[in-house]
Amino acid sequence: MAEIVLNVQVRTGTGTGGARATRRSGLVPGVLYGGKQGPVSIAVRSNEFRKALYTGKLLGHLVTLKNGAESQPVIAKDIQLHPVTDEPVHFDLYRVDAHQLIKIAVPVHFKNHEESPGLKRGGALNIVRHDVELMAPADQIPEELVVDLTGLEIGDTIRISDIALPAGIESAIDRDVVVATVAGSSAQASEDAAADGETAATDAEES
Numbered sequence: 001m002a003e004i005v006l007n008v009q010v011r012t013g014t015g016t017g018g019a020r021a022t023r024r025s026g027l028v029p030g031v032l033y034g035g036k037q038g039p040v041s042i043a044v045r046s047n048e049f050r051k052a053l054y055t056g057k058l059l060g061h062l063v064t065l066k067n068g069a070e071s072q073p074v075i076a077k078d079i080q081l082h083p084v085t086d087e088p089v090h091f092d093l094y095r096v097d098a099h100q101l102i103k104i105a106v107p108v109h110f111k112n113h114e115e116s117p118g119l120k121r122g123g124a125l126n127i128v129r130h131d132v133e134l135m136a137p138a139d140q141i142p143e144e145l146v147v148d149l150t151g152l153e154i155g156d157t158i159r160i161s162d163i164a165l166p167a168g169i170e171s172a173i174d175r176d177v178v179v180a181t182v183a184g185s186s187a188q189a190s191e192d193a194a195a196d197g198e199t200a201a202t203d204a205e206e207s
């Protein structure tokens with residue numbers, strides 16, 4: 001069941017002028033796409049849209065769209081914010097079935113940095129992908145993917161195949177892409193080279 005409900009109204013004014021008029025009326029303009037029907041210009045009251053946006057569960061999640069007595073599940077795919085005020089100025093919604101498989105980008109987060117020997121030695125976590133595209137049922141989209149850094153050494157690589165995905169969810173990428181690496185700093189590389197040199201010198205003396 002979707003946690004967010006957006007009450008929308010169909011708007012007749014389209015284009016830049018129509019969108020500006022909609023915003024002056026205290027509404028956020030948007031467009032509903034997808035399914036067998038054509039695009040529909042819609043709008044949501046600004047305060048209601050901001051409230052839904054600030055939950056953090058609007059973009060990329062299943063949402064219930066209501067227009068009078070009618071309702072349908074949708075996915076919020078894009079939200080445009082004003083570059084100065086960060087106020088929402090436009091949004092795109094896509095019609096879906098609640099159990100339909102969809103391609104969606106899910107953020108990747110990392111935990112247990114302090115349990116990584118490589119990071120403890122001065123290595124750096126080099127994040128290649130901050131999100132990963134998945135194929136997931138519309139009503140089971142994970143909020144995040146979490147990577148455990150415990151035990152990782154300098155030089156280790158984290159690939160999408162290393163992340164345990166929930167049941168019924170697969171990577172939408174057809175190759176085993178790199179998500180992050182534990183890279184050594186230049187200072188650490190110098191320390192390692194010096195240590196190797198000392199070890200070689202000791203071995204030579206003992207021989």
